[in-house]
Amino acid sequence: MDKLRDFLKSWPGRILLILCLSPLALLGVESYFGGNVDPNQIAQVGEASVGLSEYQTAVNSRRSEVLEQVEDASLLNEDVLHEQVLKGLIDRTLLEQQAGKLGMTVSDDTINRLLRQEEIFQDAEGNFSNDQFSNFLRQRGMTKNQLFAEFRNQLSLDQLNASIVGTAVYPMQAVSQLIDLQLESRNVWVHRFNWQDYADKVKLSKADIQSYYDANKDTLKSAAMVDLAYIQLSPQAIKVDEVTTEELQQQYEAYKQSISATDERKVSQILFTGKDAKTRADKVKARLNKGEAFAALAKAESDDPSGETGGDIGRFNPSVFGSDADTVQEALEGLSVGDVTAPIKTSFGYQIFTVTEDNGKKIPSLDSMRDELTAKAKEYKRQEIYADKVTSINDLAADGFSIEDIAQQENVSLKRIKDYRKVNNKSALPQPAVVKQAFDEFTIQDQAVTAGVEVGNGTVWLQPSNYRPTKTLALANATPRITQILRQQKATALALKDAKALAAGIKTPADISKQSVSFQALGEINRQTTQLTDKERGLAFSQQAADNGVVAIVSETEMGATLLVGDRIKTEQQSPLSDMQRAQTASIIRDNLGQDQLQDYLDYLRMVYTVEINESNMANAQGR
Structure with missing residues (x-):
């Protein structure tokens, strides 16, 4: 695993990682660069195309990256996301074609040499292993030719990028002048x-x-608007009943499992049976309280064969006690080595227990965690009720119920926003995901209630009406x-x-x-x-x-x-920046200039190569 991790951090590893995440690995290089028109293509870029599956994979990947940085998914503007991803794929395709046109390529010998240096393909003696290389390709469903073609394509692309970005010039004198302005x-x-x-x-x-x-x-022009009726539900609005003892115990057991806690205590017992069991147990407990040894009293007083060994019954196992397990477990809860329980009535008679050894992790008692566990149990119940309610409302919406009927049936407040805007929305529901659903063509035509849209830590359902499209305003x-x-x-x-x-x-x-x-x-x-x-x-x-x-x-x-x-x-006469910091500043400025030059070059390539976007497939991919 360490070799694989190090390999993925190296330059060929990063290229292969890109390859493995790309649909090119599934389609094959030939299908990507072939001249045939893909009926499912999103865009035709010169002689190449951006396929629908490639586009969807890139959108999903980018969406996941963005959602890792924002807590509220409703803030994600899907239209902007799709636009950025498409532009990125077209830019890459333009550069790939131009690199090929300029003859920027890498030989098989160079790729062979670079791959042989990678530890992941070497045996224990540090020599290149054909078996390991073959296994690597087989695990990823690739051929050697596919791998080499992708490496060559990516390295050629890197060469072209470097030749554009790396030519940015910004003299140190100009850097010094820029820094001096800040002084x-x-x-x-x-x-x-x-x-x-x-x-x-x-x-x-x-x-x-x-x-x-x-x-x-x-x-x-007038803004596109609808009149919006909606209901909103959040877990905080859900009222829950008091937590039961059983629910509290479930939370406690879940807590112990979460810390991988097992009861490693060894216990001993003294068992009393017969009509006088309670009286005998109380007398023995009094003697234990005065300091007499538990093992000695077990040998002398216990009616269980374990008395012969001082009452030792080994590591505590609740299943041994059958229906009495909870009673015994509750009595032992929180006990440390040397502690003794009060006499406990069980189906066996009366029993007194002591802990003789504890090799396990110290577990807080249920009582010491009662407030925390109660809060968790309430939150669990709240989330469970909330999830059921969301499902119920979604089902009603799918069955064609109006927002008014749903609000009444589910006892949720119905709210309205008049003149709800498609752009420059500053209402109580300005989130892009909500706006997109409110102006969905099908929803408007059918005047349907949308499926739930997650907003913050809650969910909202919408029913737009009285749609007014944007149009040129009359003078009045x-x-x-x-x-x-x-x-x-x-x-x-x-x-x-x-x-x-x-x-x-x-x-x-x-x-x-x-x-x-x-x-x-x-x-x-x-x-x-x-x-x-x-x-x-x-x-x-x-x-x-x-x-x-x-x-x-x-x-x-x-x-x-x-x-x-x-x-x-x-x-100021003296700059606070050292010579090294000035050099770093110059490097940042040149990189920024290089990116500007790259964008200018891409604009030039868009004039050289024909770029045609399949609007119909784009609309389908975006769910429009």
């Missing part, structure tokens, strides 16, 4: 002009609204939106005008306090300050001030306009 600081004063403070000064005419409508008619309907847009634009222009007028009168620090508005003094800041927005941070260091003077900088912003006043920019 700049200056004193800054800021005043922000809110456009809403100017809204009352804006006058709009019908001509203004008509003109904007005519110029932007295609963008003025668009007027409120246009009025808002124009009012903000014109109010922002007024704010910007005032900001520029003030900026013109600020040349020295003394001028700041003479203005009709108050400025917020931020003190000395650098480019990493959180007191400014991203746009304002760039603006704050965009212009240098004169010696002993200040510079006033104005810019339009989302909230209106910002007026920043800064004194002379200062730069």
Whole structure:
């Protein structure tokens, strides 16, 4: 196993891992690169294709990766996921074809040499073993030619990637200049002009609204909406009865199994039978309490043959006691070596037990864990009831019951959202998975109740109605939106005008306090300050001030306009980064540039090779 793990970490191991997870391993290299059109293909890329099975495998793999990082599956946007996976598969296919066209290949001798160096294919003497190599291929259902073809394909692809990404150039001088920018600081004063403070000064005419409508008619569309009725259920909403003794014991047994606990205690007993058994047992217990030896009393008083050996009955085994097992087990619970039980009435008579040896793991008693076990038992019951209720509601939905009938039958609150939006949804149910189900074509046409959609730690069922598709708004309907847009634009222009007028009168620090508005003094800041927005941070260091003077900088912003006043920019003389850190920074910058170059190259390949997407198969794969 260690050899296999090390092999999978090496470069050929990673290639083989990709191969084993890919449908190419099942289809064979010939079917992938053949010229025949796959009737189940998702996309035709030049002379190659992206198959449906390959696409679905990649989607499922990517979905699993994403779901490992998010707790709520309903937050996953399936449309974006499918889009990203398809783009990745097309990009890879484009690069594979281009690598072949450019003659980037690896010889069999090179692949042989590299494989012979891997320990997984070597015998005990460190020599390459044909038997181990054959077993490796047989376990994975591959031929040698398939393995070599995939290795050659992947290595050629790596060569092409490296030739593109590795050519990114970013000189150290430019890196130093970029780092030096982060060392700049200056004193800054800021005043922000809110456009809403100017809204009352804006006058709009019908001509203004008509003109904007005519110029932007295609963008003025209504949002796709439905009226949504839904029910929501979570485990927390489930009420459960008090926990029974039996349920508590089940949780305790489950706990002991979870820690692989077995009772390794050795016990001894004294058995009393006959009409005077209770009286005799009490007298012996009193003598034990005074310190007399258990083994001696067992030999003298026990009616069981085990008395001859001091009452020793070996390791505790509940099955020996039949119907009395629970009674005896409860009496022994929590006892340590040397502890003695009170006389216990069983079907055998009266018995007194002691623990003589304990080689097992110390197990907390049920009583010491009662609160914890009670909580677990309640949660188990709650989850069990919840699961049954989810199944019941799903069955009712599948049988065609309305959301109202289901809510009434299952005693769940019915909720409604009017004008539930397909995009820019800010309702109580904004999750992509919920939105997708609410606007599912079949659900809308049939006005059906959806199957349960998992949301957070609960489930929601939906029934949309009154579907309104997106459409171009008439002037009357668009007027409120246009009025808002124009009012903000014109109010922002007024704010910007005032900001520029003030900026013109600020040349020295003394001028700041003479203005009709108050400025917020931020003190000395650098480019990493959180007191400014991203746009304002760039603006704050965009212009240098004169010696002993200040510079006033104005810019339009989302909230209106910002007026920043800064004194002379200062730069630290000594960089906090070592030479090694500077080199690492340069490497990161070059890698990022290389990725940009790779994307540009892929855009170029999309012009060279024809890419056709089978929309019908895509829709089927996405469940549309």
